Amino acid sequence: MKCYKCQSENKENTKNCKKCGADLTPMPLWKPTWKWHARTLGAIFGALIAAYFLLNHLLKPYMRQIPSEITPWLAEAQKQDAAEKK
Structure with missing residues (x-):
């Protein structure tokens, strides 16, 4: 390794040059800052939220409706919600 x-x-x-004493440890090429982390996480969360709503919209014809015979408590809750809105 050359100084x-x-x-x-x-x-x-070696960590230091034997002749001039200069530091020979390799410098990191790049260190992320908090702004980079915030921007990256914001982009990831934004993409996930956009994908959720896009898939929810595109896959709506393929979503199944659960029959009320299987889940009677949901039918009762819907009746109560409708009564409260009136």
């Missing part, structure tokens, strides 16, 4: 300051040759696992 970026003095160009002297060093061992691969």
